[in-house]
Amino acid sequence: MSLISCSGLSLSYDGRRVLSELTFTVERGDYLCIVGENGSGKSTLIKALLGLKTPAAGTIRFGEGLKSSEIGYLPQKTEAQSDFPASVFEVVLSGRLNARRFSPFYSKEDKAEAAEQLARLGIASLRSRSFSELSGGQQQRVLLARALCATKKLILLDEPVAGLDPEVSREFYSIIRSVNAEGITVIMVSHDLVPALHAATAVLRLDGGHCRRYRPEEFLASLAERKEEA
Amino acid sequence: MNALLTSLGEMFSLSFMRCALLAGVLISVCASLLGVTLVLKRYSMIGDGLSHVAFGSLAVATALHTAPLRFSIPIVILAAFLLLRLNEKGKIKGDAITAMISTGALAIGVMAVSLSTGMNIDIYNYMFGSILALTGSDLLLSVALAAVVIPAYLLLGSRIFSVTFDPAFAHATGIRTGLYDTVIAVMTALTIVLGMRLMGTLLISSLIVFPPLTAMRVLRSFRGTVIASALLPVVSFPAGLILSYYRATPPGASVVCVNLLLFLLFCLIGLLVRRRRG
Numbered sequence: 266m267s268l269i270s271c272s273g274l275s276l277s278y279d280g281r282r283v284l285s286e287l288t289f290t291v292e293r294g295d296y297l298c299i300v301g302e303n304g305s306g307k308s309t310l311i312k313a314l315l316g317l318k319t320p321a322a323g324t325i326r327f328g329e330g331l332k333s334s335e336i337g338y339l340p341q342k343t344e345a346q347s348d349f350p351a352s353v354f355e356v357v358l359s360g361r362l363n364a365r366r367f368s369p370f371y372s373k374e375d376k377a378e379a380a381e382q383l384a385r386l387g388i389a390s391l392r393s394r395s396f397s398e399l400s401g402g403q404q405q406r407v408l409l410a411r412a413l414c415a416t417k418k419l420i421l422l423d424e425p426v427a428g429l430d431p432e433v434s435r436e437f438y439s440i441i442r443s444v445n446a447e448g449i450t451v452i453m454v455s456h457d458l459v460p461a462l463h464a465a466t467a468v469l470r471l472d473g474g475h476c477r478r479y480r481p482e483e484f485l486a487s488l489a490e491r492k493e494e495a
Numbered sequence: 496m497n498a499l500l501t502s503l504g505e506m507f508s509l510s511f512m513r514c515a516l517l518a519g520v521l522i523s524v525c526a527s528l529l530g531v532t533l534v535l536k537r538y539s540m541i542g543d544g545l546s547h548v549a550f551g552s553l554a555v556a557t558a559l560h561t562a563p564l565r566f567s568i569p570i571v572i573l574a575a576f577l578l579l580r581l582n583e584k585g586k587i588k589g590d591a592i593t594a595m596i597s598t599g600a601l602a603i604g605v606m607a608v609s610l611s612t613g614m615n616i617d618i619y620n621y622m623f624g625s626i627l628a629l630t631g632s633d634l635l636l637s638v639a640l641a642a643v644v645i646p647a648y649l650l651l652g653s654r655i656f657s658v659t660f661d662p663a664f665a666h667a668t669g670i671r672t673g674l675y676d677t678v679i680a681v682m683t684a685l686t687i688v689l690g691m692r693l694m695g696t697l698l699i700s701s702l703i704v705f706p707p708l709t710a711m712r713v714l715r716s717f718r719g720t721v722i723a724s725a726l727l728p729v730v731s732f733p734a735g736l737i738l739s740y741y742r743a744t745p746p747g748a749s750v751v752c753v754n755l756l757l758f759l760l761f762c763l764i765g766l767l768v769r770r771r772r773g
Binding site for chain 2: 315316317333334336338340341348349350351352355356358359360362363369370371393395398408411412415
């Protein structure tokens with residue numbers, strides 16, 4: 266069975282239907298890029314996959330024992346975090362909250378896992394720094410470490426490189442690629458297509474409320490065609 | 496030195512002073528714990544809005560000769576709920592709706608008072624706070640409030656962090672963010688209703704905003720900020736109360752002045768610490 270299967274999925278935003286009749290699957294190990302114009306429903310689709318939005322019609326089914334609370338999520342940047350007193354380690358540890366049912370405190374394993382994810386992303390030295398004092402690229406790595414603490418199977422990234430400079434974005438994409446190579450399925454919403462598609466195994470394009478799935482090279486070709494037409 | 500100690504001993508031999516001290520410290524520790532979340536979520540003005548609703552409802556209760564707390568607690572809880580919910584979904588934006596509810600409630604309270612008894616000592620006390628306004632049952636309620644809020648904050652601390660730092664992520668990992676917002680709103684409402692008779696309507700929200708903001712000048716972790724916020728009122732409230740006793744100033748204003756001094760002191764420390772780090 267597929268990791269995620271959506272069939273006949275329709276979603277509304279503010280009472281307006283933004284996506285209708287989406288049918289697609291995500292397989293284990295996929296690196297799926299979701300692309301589309303502003304307002305095409307990318308973020309709405311992400312919210313639905315996370316279980317934060319109830320479909321207006323259709324179903325989302327998870328296979329391989331995946332639960333929606335076990336998805337590692339890297340949300341779009343928010344303003345609120347700018348002067349928040351939080352250490353890097355506190356932020357990463359909070360990714361373990363979904364694994365703890367009712368216990369009020371973090372266990373040794375939780376802390377070990379958080380430390381391991383920091384090391385994996387090469388930011389172990391930032392552990393006790395203040396999150397708000399880090400650069401944009403470092404902050405995104407910390408949030409990715411937090412997402413990886415929350416999952417062993419699937420991460421969802423919503424515009425992870427928005428506002429980062431090209432060099433830092435490229436580094437970030439290469440981290441995501443290595444995460445994917447280690448067996449974690451990746452679903453990513455992205456604006457800048459070419460670098461994002463570099464490592465993708467599939468592209469889901471949202472347009473006019475519908476979706477179409479491409480192989481990356483196919484998508485790039487269709488992109489070139491559309492440019493020529495225009 | 497000895498003379499000072501004897502005089503302090505005299506002060507706290509008065510039972511209403513001990514009562515005010517204990518209730519005040521407990522309420523202000525609760526207020527600053529809740530304040531950490533409210534300040535970081537940009538909800539600081541909600542405390543101020545709720546205190547005006549508390550004033551309005553207490554004034555109406557006085558005019559109607561009903562039990563003040565039993566009347567105003569449900570109203571303030573309802574207002575807290577409305578303010579939080581409307582902030583998220585409403586057509587009128589957060590700060591505007593808070594200002595509207597707060598001035599509206601103040602006006603209703605003043606009208607109720609003028610139409611019934613006229614401005615009296617109770618109303619003055621509600622505005623500026625009074626140590627004498629505190630009763631034995633208030634003390635009991637304060638102990639009960641602290642017995643709920645402080646353990647709840649400790650046990651739910653990591654989840655409160657997640658909900659405050661990044662609600663979208665918290666929600667996605669299966670934390671019911673709406674539930675936490677509601678619990679915090681209800682606890683804030685209770686803290687304000689109990690605290691405003693001591694601190695006064697005009698000053699109660701200082702108990703919510705000062706300690707977290709003071710702690711944040713120096714501390715850079717959430718845990719550190721929470722611990723420091725909880726400890727600051729243990730110093731500032733007694734200091735304010737002593738000041739109020741010796742200079743015969745209103746307790747609320749005295750406590751706020753001490754809080755202001757602590758804030759400035761922490762600003763200075765923060766500046767020095769950052770300069771040393773480079």
